[in-house]
Structures are given as C-alpha cells and as structure tokens.
Amino acid sequence: xxxxxxxxDDLRRKSVAxxxxxxxxxxxxxxxxxxxxxxxxxxxxxxxxxxxxxTPETARHPDRDRYVQxxxxxxxxxxxxxxxxxxxxxxxxxTLCCGGSPFVGHxxxxxxxxxxxxxxxxxxxxxxxxxxxxxxxxxxxxRVFTLLGDGELAEGSNWEAAxxxxxxxxxxxxxxxxxxxLQITGATRDVCSNAPLDEKFASFGWGVVxxxxxxxxxxxxAFSGPAVTGKPTxxxxxxxxxxxxxxxxxxxxxxxxxxxxxxxxxxxxxxDAATAGLxxxxx
Amino acid sequence: MSAPAPxxxxxxxxxxxxxxxxxxxxxxxxxxxDTLLEIATPDHNVLAVTSDSRGSGKLKPFGDAxxxxxxxxxxxxxxxxxxxxxxxxxxxxxxxxxxxxxxxxRSLEQIKxxxxxxxxxxxxxxxxxxxxxxxxxxxxxxxxxxxxxxxIHNVTVVAPADNREAQTAVRWAxxxxxxxxxxxxxxxxxxLASAPAPxxxxxxxxxxxxxxxxxxATGETVIHCLLAADRLAEQGVETTVLSVxxxxxxxxxxxxxxxxxxxxxxxxxxxxxHGGLGDAVAALLLGSGVTPVFRATAIPDEDTYTGSQAxxxxxxxxxxxxxxxRASRALDAAGxxx
Numbered sequence: 215x216x217x218x219x220x221x222x223d224d225l226r227r228k229s230v231a232x233x234x235x236x237x238x239x240x241x242x243x244x245x246x247x248x249x250x251x252x253x254x255x256x257x258x259x260x261x262x263x264x265x266x267x268x269t270p271e272t273a274r275h276p277d278r279d280r281y282v283q284x285x286x287x288x289x290x291x292x293x294x295x296x297x298x299x300x301x302x303x304x305x306x307x308x309t310l311c312c313g314g315s316p317f318v319g320h321x322x323x324x325x326x327x328x329x330x331x332x333x334x335x336x337x338x339x340x341x342x343x344x345x346x347x348x349x350x351x352x353x354x355x356x357r358v359f360t361l362l363g364d365g366e367l368a369e370g371s372n373w374e375a376a377x378x379x380x381x382x383x384x385x386x387x388x389x390x391x392x393x394x395x396l397q398i399t400g401a402t403r404d405v406c407s408n409a410p411l412d413e414k415f416a417s418f419g420w421g422v423v424x425x426x427x428x429x430x431x432x433x434x435x436a437f438s439g440p441a442v443t444g445k446p447t448x449x450x451x452x453x454x455x456x457x458x459x460x461x462x463x464x465x466x467x468x469x470x471x472x473x474x475x476x477x478x479x480x481x482x483x484x485x486d487a488a489t490a491g492l493x494x495x496x497x
Numbered sequence: 498m499s500a501p502a503p504x505x506x507x508x509x510x511x512x513x514x515x516x517x518x519x520x521x522x523x524x525x526x527x528x529x530x531d532t533l534l535e536i537a538t539p540d541h542n543v544l545a546v547t548s549d550s551r552g553s554g555k556l557k558p559f560g561d562a563x564x565x566x567x568x569x570x571x572x573x574x575x576x577x578x579x580x581x582x583x584x585x586x587x588x589x590x591x592x593x594x595x596x597x598x599x600x601x602x603r604s605l606e607q608i609k610x611x612x613x614x615x616x617x618x619x620x621x622x623x624x625x626x627x628x629x630x631x632x633x634x635x636x637x638x639x640x641x642x643x644x645x646x647x648x649i650h651n652v653t654v655v656a657p658a659d660n661r662e663a664q665t666a667v668r669w670a671x672x673x674x675x676x677x678x679x680x681x682x683x684x685x686x687x688x689l690a691s692a693p694a695p696x697x698x699x700x701x702x703x704x705x706x707x708x709x710x711x712x713x714a715t716g717e718t719v720i721h722c723l724l725a726a727d728r729l730a731e732q733g734v735e736t737t738v739l740s741v742x743x744x745x746x747x748x749x750x751x752x753x754x755x756x757x758x759x760x761x762x763x764x765x766x767x768x769x770x771h772g773g774l775g776d777a778v779a780a781l782l783l784g785s786g787v788t789p790v791f792r793a794t795a796i797p798d799e800d801t802y803t804g805s806q807a808x809x810x811x812x813x814x815x816x817x818x819x820x821x822x823r824a825s826r827a828l829d830a831a832g833x834x835x
Contacts, residue, residue: 331611371607
C-alpha cells in the first residue's frame, strides 16, 4: 500500500537515498544506465510511495495497480525503489549483472515486483494498453502506469499504441515521458526531434500535462487521476539527465557512464550535502 | 482478394484419396475460427485480438456472436502483440490473429520479448500461412516463421496438417499456459485419417508404416506424402508417413522410431529449406547416429516462383508426384533397386 503520511520532505530524503543506492550498485556492477536512472528516480519515488496500489504482498493480486518500465535501461532506479519498498532483500542488488543473478541489466520478472520483461524500446506502451484494456473489460478499478524515454518515442510502435489507447478511451492508463532531452548519441532534438511532444500526444487523443519531473508535489498531482475523463493521460515530466550529481547533469556520456572511485566519492559528497540540507530545513 | 486456389491435387491424387477413404474437409483456418468460437462462447476471458484481419481470419462470426471478446487494433502488428501480452498478463486467454507473413516478421521482437521472454500465455495465430497467398508474392508468404520462431526460447510451434489436427491444436493451446504459435492455411484439406488426432499436438502421428523410406512432414504437405506413399506401394516400396504438427519441440522419440531401419528419409514442409523441419530432423538424426539417405523437400532459397499455392507446391516438388519421385531417387541413392 502507499504511504500517504509521507511528506514531500520525507520523499525528498528517499530520493537522495535512492540516488546513493543506484550509484552504489552501478559502481559495484561496473555497468548501468546512470543518467537516465537519476532523471526518473523522483517519478518512481512518487509512484511507489504515494500512488501505486501495490505491495510485496499484493504483487500478483488481480486488482493491483500496474507499472511497466518501458525505458528498461534505467532499471537500477526501479531495483533500488523495489528493494526499499520490501519487494526483495536489498542485498540482492549487490549481484546486479553478476553471473547467475536474477538482477539482469534490464527489468525481468525474475525480480519480485516487476510486471514485464522490458529493455527493447517501444514495447511498454502497447503492453500497458493491453493491461488497461483488460481492466476496462473486467470493470476493474486498477490503474496502469508506464514510463517511456523521450528518445524512445522515435520507435513507431509507440504511436501504434498511442492511437489504440485513445481509440479505446483508456483513461485508466498514464504514460509518463521522462523528458530529459538526451539520448546516447546526443540531444534528442538533434538526433530525431520529437517536438512538439505535447501537441503530438494531444493530436493522438490523449490528455496531456507537462510538469517538472523532479517536483514531488507536481508529480503527485499529475498522477492523481486522468487529466481528461475518457482519455489516456500523458505526463510529460521535464527532467534533467544525471539529476542530483552536478558533474553528471546534462552530460551525454553519463547515459551509461560508470563513476570512477573518485567520481563516486564526489557524487556521494554532493548527495550527503543534499541530505544535510534537507535535515537542516526540517530542524 | 485472390481467386479460390486451384486444386493442390492432380486427378490421380484425388482418385487415390478417394480410394483410401480420405474425406475432403475445409480449410484449417475455418476450423480454427469455429473451434475458437466454441471455446470462447462459455468463457468471456477468451479473446481474439486482430490487426484488421477478422475477415481473412474467418472471425466475422466470432465478432458477431461475441463482440466484447474481439479486440481490433488496426493494421499495427507490433501493437497487436504488445497489447496481447498485456491482456494475457491480466489473466485473459488471448489468441493474437494476423497473417503469418506479418506476424512472424513485423512483430517478431514483440513475440520474442513481450510474449516468449516475459512468458505470457499468448497463442499467436499465423493465418494464410506458407504460400497460401500464392501469386500475391513474397511479401505475403511466410517461409521463415519456423526458422525465426525455432530460434526463440519458450514457444511451441505447431503447423496442423488437417482439420483434426487443427481442432486439437486450438483446444490444446487455449489451455496451455505458455506461448504457442499456430499456423493455418486457407486451402481445403483432406483428413489424414478417420481417427481423432492426438490430444497433444506435440505428439507426432504415425499414419503409415514401412521400412524402405520415411516421410517426415508437417502442416499442409503431409497429405501429399500420404498419397505419394500409396503410389510408391504400387512399385513395391514400403513407406512410413509421420505427421509432425509440432516443429518445436520435436517429438524426437517418434521421429527416431520412424526413421530407424529406413533406407531413406524425406522431409516435407511449406517453408524455406533453411531453418525448418528438415534442418531440425537432420540434426536429430545425425546427433543420434541415424544416417539414412536424407532429402529435405521445402521451398528453395531463391526468388519464389510466381503462381498459386498449387503452382508453387508443384514447382518445388511438394505434390504427390514430386514427393514420390523424391523418395524414389533417395532410395536409388541408398542403393535400393526399384
């Protein structure tokens, strides 16, 4: 179940802790998608601590809310949140990408709490449409959320799914775009521009909201229900790739860069300072 | 779209079928649609998901009878499979129906990731498979689906040979909790026997037993092997005919039992010569130390001949006459005097 008692400051502290954890496991594994995990972690924080009606105990319950991470490469963000929410013991994360580990470098159902194996881009939205459609057929109350990268939107399958979602009026579906504006080659606007994103989704029949994807209150509000009754919702979350670690922010190489020992210590020092700032603000 | 297919059978073949008491049935596609309707009528969780293919899938009666159980996604095969996986994850029994040529190519990554890797119990239904579309050309042929799907983990690949096998396969798939691919053509087929097909389509059926040559065949080529065997018998050739609906996993026991002791083995399939039943049987035999003269009969690796399904079958020896000739030559190579 969600934790409605958590304040925005409580969630901010969790976000800092999640950032520390995901950097630690990426450093330990020597592999991972650092920048995109840091850009979407605040979104996952709000989903799993405030919005999704799912717990380790209800992870297979038919009426649970569903989350599908279409941008599967940011799996480290998902793993650390699921671990902290008790879906599996956190020690497992030390085996990320190790031989025989269930913690594969993209989401797999081998890990408790993961709904669907993802990693190939342009898959999650169609899967989520199917889940939401089943919910409508069964007159169930659950909601379906999926997280897509903005570079991922170049995959044509997303637009097949977008048409289908509005055709079936799936207002139990929310697609979140982690709009960090960078992909592995460079700026998305230079690789293959998807602008204007809001108008594209609106023209496909979606309700669209644009928010600061690091503003926990704004994220919470955007996830509170369909933007427009009878339409699927697209939340364009404007984020910063590498958010929270100054030397990673907006730098393409951190798409899948792994910090050196010195960089890791420097990043942790920044995050410690952020934690201290939150504690001071509270006291 | 295309005219009714010319007969796949010569006058001699028709006469032999009649003499053997074989009944000319319907297209497997029609049997699929009827069987699915029968399964879905009492169970609202059974869904047909289509990509503008309810007409070619013979699913109009299904849609009319059970409008809430047919999901139309339009001409969007990638979305077809992703949506099907999502529906299956929520407990639906899903039959995803699309022409085999598009299903096994356009949506191959969705099949690999969303269905097979994610282990969603979706039944993938490739309609108008093989060269059913005939002269519409290679865009509409599926001569690669066995090869593509055999290389993907966690999917059972089934090509029923007649109406009996088709009905069994659909019923079995509806209750199977793993991914399945079913492949159906649209030409009327003779039933291979009067007895029912095995309840599990992974089991091969021994239709005839002899120890000179063994035909190991799948899908809509099996009948031509059975008729060829009848022709060969008149030349004193004793023939085994094994119908292998399941290309993956293979019924290895039945295939080895059928081939051991035979001087020659001829495989037949409506598929590319690469990556299908022929390759699978060859690997099995060689790996098991069973080494008869071996001939794969399939569509060669070339720009496919233009024509109806019947024209293409005849061109490449997938007819009674062609298969009998192939078997005779194989026996000749094995040193058996006819």
